[in-house]
Amino acid sequence: MRLAGKSALITGAAQGIGAAIAKKFASEGAVVFICDLQAEEGEKSAAEIKASGGEAHFVTLNVADEVSWQAAYAEVVRVSGRLDILVNNAGINIREPIEEMRVESFDKMLSVNVKGPFIGIKHAIPLLRKSGGGCIINMSSICGLVGHKFTTEAYTITKGALTLMTKTVGVRYAKDNIRCNSIHPSTVYTPLVEQMFKDPEKKAQRFGEIPLGRLASADDVASAALYLASDEASFLNGVALPVDGGLTAY
Numbered sequence: 372m373r374l375a376g377k378s379a380l381i382t383g384a385a386q387g388i389g390a391a392i393a394k395k396f397a398s399e400g401a402v403v404f405i406c407d408l409q410a411e412e413g414e415k416s417a418a419e420i421k422a423s424g425g426e427a428h429f430v431t432l433n434v435a436d437e438v439s440w441q442a443a444y445a446e447v448v449r450v451s452g453r454l455d456i457l458v459n460n461a462g463i464n465i466r467e468p469i470e471e472m473r474v475e476s477f478d479k480m481l482s483v484n485v486k487g488p489f490i491g492i493k494h495a496i497p498l499l500r501k502s503g504g505g506c507i508i509n510m511s512s513i514c515g516l517v518g519h520k521f522t523t524e525a526y527t528i529t530k531g532a533l534t535l536m537t538k539t540v541g542v543r544y545a546k547d548n549i550r551c552n553s554i555h556p557s558t559v560y561t562p563l564v565e566q567m568f569k570d571p572e573k574k575a576q577r578f579g580e581i582p583l584g585r586l587a588s589a590d591d592v593a594s595a596a597l598y599l600a601s602d603e604a605s606f607l608n609g610v611a612l613p614v615d616g617g618l619t620a621y
Contacts, residue, residue, distance in 0.1 A: 372400030373601040378451040380404045380443065382434050382491065383461030385412035387561050388510065391589035392458055392596045397425030399597060402451045406432035406443055407461070434461045434487030440494050447498075454498035456600050459488035460510040462529075469524040477525050484529035485536070492540055496549065504548025506600050509537045510592075511553040513615050521576055534611055541609030550608040552599045557615035560586040583616035 379396050383389040385407035393403045397420045405427055407413045413429040420427035430446050433439040447454055462484045465476040488509055499505035514522050515530030534553055541551035558564060558577045564586070568574040578584065595614045598604050613619050 373597065373603070374456075375400035377401045377455040377600070378404070378447060378453050379456035379458065379600070380406055380430075380447055380454060380491075380495075381458040381460055382406045382432060382487070383510075384458075385409040385416055385429075388556075388559060388589045388592050389458070389460040390416045391593040392460060393427060394420055394423075394425075395590070395593040395597050396456070396600065397427055398423070399601075401456065401600075402426045403428070404443070404447050404450075405429045406434075408433055434459075434491065435482040437490050437494075440490050444494055444498060453502045454495060455502050455505045456508070457491060457495045457499070457505070458508045458510070458596060458600075459491050459533075461487055462510060464523070464526045466523055467525070472523070472525055480525050480529050484526075485532045488533060488536065492536070492551075496544060496547070499549050500547045505550075506604075507537075507540060507549065507551040508596055508599050509533050509551070509553040511537070511555050511611065513555050513557050513613065513619055515553065516555050516611060516613065516619050521573075521580075537611070538609045545608055550599075550604070552604075552607055552610045552612060554592060554595050554599070555611055555613045555615065555619070556587050556592050557581055557613075557618045558586050559592060560588055581616040581618050582620070585616065587614055587616065 379401045381393050384393045384405040397403045405413045417427040417429045430443045432443045511533045512530040514527040515534035537553040
């Protein structure tokens with residue numbers, strides 16, 4: 372098993388991409404901590420992993436609150452005694468273009484998408500150092516690599532910030548055997564996207580921009596996260612990994 376003996380905290384893991392990552396990690400031997408504000412969905416995801424023979428624990432976490440992060444890490448240490456992997460997956464997108472966006476909406480996006488990973492990394496580093504090193508994975512987006520005409524400016528701003536946060540942390544803490552990489556998915560097929568695709572124009576836009584001609588699945592993204600978390604990626608640090616079917620290769 373590629374993550375045997377490892378302990379992983381995953382934010383926004385009650386459903387969607389985060390839940391797929393938690394299941395993938397658990398299937399490879401990791402003890403996973405499913406962190407989210409959605410307690411019912413989070414407990415359900417943890418139960419599914421346990422039913423499949425894995426080890427999972429749900430922990431309530433508000434990523435924008437430092438005290439909440441400290442409590443989550445305390446629970447990780449209490450249960451498993453160590454932290455090896457942090458996946459900053461939680462994120463939001465308030466779909467208001469810059470001319471219409473309320474400052475309050477922008478502040479909320481910055482709080483979740485940028486401040487959240489910042490606090491998580493801040494408190495993860497001492498724990499990872501104590502474990503002899505580890506891995507931080509930040510869930511960015513193609514919008515953290517290129518301007519994207521179908522996505523709002525605020526989302527691109529937050530994901531761009533996360534991309535460079537990743538590189539800076541990777542450079543500074545490599546000496547402690549702590550690797551930090553980011554994943555950059557194109558549109559991932561989720562229930563929310565399915566709703567969006569009721570508009571045929573939006574569906575045509577998203578499919579038309581991807582050379583492989585399909586959307587990413589949550590499992591596509593989870594597989595990339597597993598690779599970055601595993602020892603197979605032990606020399607990957609500060610990498611921005613697109614999972615985009617070739618979209619950013621144009």
